[in-house]
Amino acid sequence: MKRVLIVQLTRFGDLVQTKRLILTLAKRGFEVHLCVDRSLKDLANIIYPECVVHELIAHGTGISDNGMTSVLPFNFKVFQTLKDINFDKIYNLNFSPMNYVLSSLFDPRKVVGHKRVNGQTVKDPWLDLAFRFSTERRNNINLVDYWTALSPDMIPPSQVNPVAAPGGGGIGVVMAGRESRRSLPFDVFAPLILSARSVNKNKNIFLLGSSSEKKAGEKLLSKFPSSIAKDTVNLAGKTDWKELIETVSKLDLLMTPDTGTMHLAAHLGTPVLGFFLSSAWCSETGPYGKGHTIIQADFDCSPCVESQPCYNNLKCLEPFKESNMARFIATRKAEHLPQGLSVFESECDFLGTEYVLKAGHDATKDRRERIRRFIGCYLGILDLGEYGPFPELAEKFYKEKDWITRSRLLS
Template identity: 80%
Template sequence: MEFIMKRALVVQLTRFGDLVQTKRLILTLAGRGLEVHLCIDRSLNDLAEILYPNCIIHTLIAHGTGISGDGISSALPVNYKVFQTLKDINFDYIYNLNFSPMNYMMASMFNPEKVIGHKRVNGQPIRNPWIDFGFRIATERRNNINIVDYWAALSPEMIPASEVNPLATPKGGGIGVVMAGRESRRSLPIDVLAPMVMAARSVNKNKKIFLLGSSSEKDAGKKLLAKFPPSIAKDVENLVGTTGWEDLSKTVSNLDLLMTPDTGTMHLAAHFGTPVLGFFLSSAWCFETGPYGKGHTIIQADFDCSPCVESQPCYNNLKCLEPFKEPSMPRFIATRKPDHLPQGLSVFESTCDFLGTKYVLKAGQDITSERRERLRNFIGCHLGILDIGEYGPFPELAEKFYKEKDWITGSRL
């Protein structure tokens, strides 16, 4: 009898960072012996081939990238061919990770019983039970889980978190500096960033500095370079707006350290096991979107309004930025001594546990740590990873996060 390998399609139509953060799910599916197909925006094709060489990649126009003229009408014939190709493949599972109109359109092409994640049934949007549960957990953003683990848990028998990315270790190639993230208030101004970069360089064996970012950040790269004295500037290579996916991957994979806000390049560094020193403020929260795996460090701004919602205005004059401006901040970067850490900041290091990647406090405060640990145990029992007899019961969490239909179907703790 001929053996027919089962197939899974992962639909990930968002941006750079989300594609990298789909890694645990993709590796889990491959580990189950499935032929994994990946549908993405075509601007990410070269990156996807670097990240997932064993996947079959399908690209469409999800964000209008690379289109001239009428973007909508130009996209239709391209996307129609992709849709037809995917429809003709006999997929056993379709993991639809986003809830955009195009995601729902794609999900409608398949038997809804095969679609896991977001789908429409009889015209109504339906969420997988785990996705629905994840939305409820996300109401406690301070205690939320990493999005890598959120997507991976759509599949049973997740591979261990420690096997997703290599242990972060310096590679000997110098320091990389990412200029900014997509949200400006989540990034450090040039005047704040420059002395921190020089402090990190002062204690690094390789004195080379690589400035990284998109073409829209070229001016920021020039301004940062101008902040360095000639003795340092001679060791700086300004790559902002000049690297394709292959060059960016090669550079990042050889660094001793990547200094960055919450960006896709940060997740790329984690993929290669390059140590990250991340600056998280405003809506960026390391427990949700920090670099995955062991050995990364996040300096997290933590105030009563943290983390905020990036789509809403800041009514607190961006007070989470103020600690990064303190004179002692560069000294902390160089020494990593808690005595030099400004108030309002906490330092976390990444590690892995039964559920996925978690962050452990090294300096500062973490006022919700006990609640977060209990919630992780609750989720572990919900997913069947932990034994409720040993770790439970969780009556107050069950009352908050389960709905009446969950009790009817037996999903209760």
């Protein structure tokens, strides 16, 4: 039996977004092993039952009261287990210190992605090139496709997640993501939820999130009329992974910022209505597959870098506050959409998931389509003779080593 190891040591949403790579490798006949942070082991076992899951303590959530004295022996044992397995390939997806330590256990010729060679950190040529595309974040590709392109013969994007369809179980609401500026304040979010509820009459509302969102959920409830508040269940901090999956899988709609639960909904085929602002941009991290809608804040400073201060008083939040915003949620008519917002719906194309404009503006559409064709030719999906050449893109994105060393475009 051929075996591969995927090392995905980041967080909830990233684990779900590894799905296309996992399915691709499984279709190629590999037994897929998956190494994740200890806090995500149960989730990984549920959503990827075909994988052999290994757990590491990579984040603080997995550290017990004994601190590092418990981490080192636990991780050492896992390292030894992984080292003793004869993997044909190791897909190391992250560039954290833990990932590099783990990559050092294996023959570097077997490691794809991030690795150490003779003590130096090395990035796979595809990741090196794709990282340069992030200089044009509006035109970047979905993170799911970024990771999957490390493997040849990717499965079609339409085979990754189900086409989104209402489940009949009401409306789910995720209050906040990991990055605070990407989230809508409860007083801004409340009228949008009520507007969606007006279309889906007599539907229950479920507030989802971690225990830290419980109080935010209570504040949100205070903005609801009593007739709707009685049909609202605050599940923040009250669901384990299995219960969260059961709840999300039955929803008609999930209203959310860019969150892990959003990606879980896409995995389950639950329609997403996403609110993207600040550093979130739908072409990079929007829900994967067909049938999801993103309302994207679009300003000259969008998307920003979350770790840097906002010098524009978070102006990307302002359109969501306008009274017409709730009206748009109810009607989905372009004339009701506030200035500064664009609406995109997810589709699948030759490369992966792409977002198509439905209302507002998409100033970089032509540029993004050309970059997608450029990437398609590099990956061998499209014929360079038919779609190329791309002199201006090659000049911007290629370095000398891309021509000197082997690349998919030249092979």
